[in-house]
Amino acid sequence: MQATTKSPPAGTMPARPRKERSENAARRRGQLIAATTKSIVENGLARTTLATVSAASGLSQGVAVFYFANKEKLFAExxxxxxxxxxxxxxxxxxxxxxxxxxxxxxxxxxxxxxxxxxxxxxxxxxxxxxxxxxxxxxxxxxxxxxxxxxxxxxxxxxxxxxxxxxxxxxxxxxxxxxxxxxxxxxxxxxxxxxxxxxxxxxxxxxxxxxxxxxxxxxxxxxxxxxxxxxx
Amino acid sequence: MQATTKSPPAGTMPARPRKERSENAARRRGQLIAATTKSIVENGLARTTLATVSAASGLSQGVAVFYFANKEKLFAExxxxxxxxxxxxxxxxxxxxxxxxxxxxxxxxxxxxxxxxxxxxxxxxxxxxxxxxxxxxxxxxxxxxxxxxxxxxxxxxxxxxxxxxxxxxxxxxxxxxxxxxxxxxxxxxxxxxxxxxxxxxxxxxxxxxxxxxxxxxxxxxxxxxxxxxxxx
DNA sequence: AAAATTTATTTGAGCACTCAAAGAAATAGC
DNA sequence: GCTATTTCTTTGAGTGCTCAAATAAATTTT
Missing domain, CATH: 1.10.357.10 (Tetracycline Repressor, domain 2)
Structure with missing residues (x-):
């Protein structure tokens, strides 16, 4: 991790509008459900792990646990x-x-x-x-x-x-x-x-x-x- | 393991006839297939492990591998x-x-x-x-x-x-x-x-x-x- | 800066499979 | 008939790996 440009030039343009927060959660959940589906189709249920979901979603393993508490609940969803x-x-x-x-x-x-x-x-x-x-x-x-x-x-x-x-x-x-x-x-x-x-x-x-x-x-x-x- | 009477009383009747050896393999295989079935019914396929099969069969884990090479082949059988x-x-x-x-x-x-x-x-x-x-x-x-x-x-x-x-x-x-x-x-x-x-x-x-x-x-x-x- | 969210790392349990050794049965030698 | 030798079975602790989950760190939003 190197220095990233810290603050945007103070102007307007919040590339992410208002309800960003709550919408984000729904979006992430959907993304994770889609990624899990993809992994089940490609690897079967038994070989679908947080790692395969993470790979399919492009997100880290932690995110899935954050939004669904554990793997079983993600699967149920x-x-x-x-x-x-x-x-x-x-x-x-x-x-x-x-x-x-x-x-x-x-x-x-x-x-x-x-x-x-x-x-x-x-x-x-x-x-x-x-x-x-x-x-x-x-x-x-x-x-x-x-x-x-x-x-x-x-x-x-x-x-x-x-x-x-x-x-x-x-x-x-x-x-x-x-x-x-x-x-x-x-x-x-x-x-x-x-x-x-x-x-x-x-x-x-x-x-x-x-x-x-x-x-x-x-x-x-x-x-x-x-x-x-x-x-x- | 305590002393078991060593040799049968010399008479005829070898409580285990000739083909003992090869019959044994078939018997063991059947026993392991039955035990695996039992474990699948009780635990599901995903939670059936060599340990659950071993517990259900009363045999050691090694036997399953000995007779079926690996878990996947046992399952296929x-x-x-x-x-x-x-x-x-x-x-x-x-x-x-x-x-x-x-x-x-x-x-x-x-x-x-x-x-x-x-x-x-x-x-x-x-x-x-x-x-x-x-x-x-x-x-x-x-x-x-x-x-x-x-x-x-x-x-x-x-x-x-x-x-x-x-x-x-x-x-x-x-x-x-x-x-x-x-x-x-x-x-x-x-x-x-x-x-x-x-x-x-x-x-x-x-x-x-x-x-x-x-x-x-x-x-x-x-x-x-x-x-x-x-x-x- | 405080809180919320995301990413990265660590941990410890559980897994399939290995392997060396022991035990039992069959065969051979005497 | 008895013992030695070989072959076949069985055991179970050990090995290295994968996994879910926990934790820590970084980042972003308010």
Whole structure:
């Protein structure tokens, strides 16, 4: 460390405006979460250390501890961050779908294969954490909270859709579970296949299967999922 | 260690027969794989060390290295072991199903929810390794080999079944992918739900969905999956 | 200058793996 | 049949390294 020019020439220009402080913290946290994600994708969770995060962020190891207290909490925030991106996606898709349960269900399924949620990076993060979830209550809890909200949304849409055609709540729950299983399983294949299966193909398969399952609304649902439905 | 009776009473019966030596190696390997599995279930993969394996096996740390060269190779053998148990299960189920593609497909689906394959212990091991698979080519390779054999079996059964009723190979492949996604997704739910969902319920859901998907053979397939088909 | 933030260094625990030696079983020599 | 020799197993303290976390130092902001 050599002498750096001490004080700026007294003038104005505080290259850093007002709310600098609090904004800075949020920025740093985001930066560290992104760097941790990058390291998990490149090295796996087990080989992601404060050193790899520090290298990916360009910051020192101390910063991560300063903003997240310890490595475990940083990791938990990474998981939460990815779930929140996903949740924002499907919640807003659902909101835009309006009142029609067919469109609602289609929106939820489409969201699952939106490249913003269903991409290698996100899948690697999810699987990395799921793999350790049974040994880390903190990870399991975060997954639970978000998964159950998504479950509820799917089941609610299924219930409205099926009750319209005179089926029971029990059938709606089973159907919801099946749709979730189908999308989870397609994620699994997208994750493990080395780029062989894309999110786009996942969506097509999902549409195809779901169409078979809802005889009464299958065609319309499938069209809505694929985005080929004509506007009303 | 106190005095143990030195030589056996000269008679026949050498409490340890001939191949003692080579059998010993197989026994030890099995013992170490079981101990590693136990530690992964209890501590997670990341916190499974040679020390936890040694504690679980009652052997010294050195033995694990002696029989498996290093920790990574021991872990790889654990993954392989679980895949082999699973593969033996579905291969023999398939063999017993005879020539009827409906029974073959049912047998494959039933095997996926057989408690011998689909239990918390096995799921924890699988998810632990899948979580690291993208960062460890060795794990990815083992998964690939076994997954693709299973895929092929499912697709073959689907093809025979669908071609019987005049559908195309393309449809059979899509259907196979869908069935696999469904079972993978149900595994996912069984794994992450804290015992809320059992293998038995998974099987019921799978039967229900698959029945909807094969209009021509759905009823029979469903009955075969649930084991409620009457004998011919 | 006082407080807040960032960077750099130190520390001590825990890790995989080594290795020399001991123990046990199989084989050979008498 | 008995002992000596060799081969195979097992042990566990030891080695060097990596890591998370703590601490200290420097820098910036107010």
């Amino acid at each position: 990474v998981l939460r961050h990815h779930y929140e991106l996903y949740e924002r996606l499907w919640v807003s898709a659902l909101a835009q779908a309006g009142d029609d349960p067919v469109r609602q269900l289609a929106a939820l399924i489409r969201a699952d294969f939106d490249p913003a949620a269903c991409n290698q990076e996100a899948l690697i993060v999810w699987y990395a954490f799921w793999g350790e979830a049974k040994a880390r209550p903190r990870y399991a809890e975060i997954s639970d909270i978000h998964d159950s909200r998504h479950s509820d949304a799917i089941r609610a849409a299924c219930a409205r859709l099926l009750i319209e055609v005179g089926r029971s709540q029990e059938e709606a729950d089973a159907l919801g579970a099946g749709i979730e299983a189908l999308t989870d399983g397609l994620w699994h294949r997208i994750y493990l296949s080395h780029g062989t299966m894309s999110a786009r193909e996942g969506l097509r398969l999902a549409a195809r299967f779901v169409a078979n399952i809802f005889p009464e609304r299958g065609e319309r649902l499938s069209a809505e999922i694929l985005g080929t439905a004509q506007e009303a | 654990v993954l392989r072991h679980h895949y082999e148990l699973y593969e033996r299960l579905w291969v023999s189920a398939l063999a017993q199903a005879g020539d009827d593609p409906v029974r073959q497909l049912a047998a494959l689906i039933r095997a996926d929810f057989d408690p011998a394959a689909c239990n918390q212990e096995a799921l924890i091991v699988w998810y632990a390794f899948w979580g690291e698979a993208k960062a460890r080519p060795r794990y990815a390779e083992i998964s690939d080999i076994h997954d693709s054999r299973h895929s092929d079996a499912i697709r073959a059964a689907c093809a025979r079944l669908l071609i019987e009723v005049g559908r195309s190979q393309e449809e059979a492949d899509a259907l196979g992918a869908g069935i696999e996604a469904l079972t993978d997704g149900l595994w996912h739910r069984i794994y992450l739900s804290h015992g809320t969902m059992s293998a038995r319920e998974g099987l019921r859901l799978a039967a229900r969905f698959v029945a909807n998907i094969f209009p021509e053979r759905g009823e029979r397939l469903s009955a075969e999956i649930l084991g409620t088909a009457q004998e011919a």
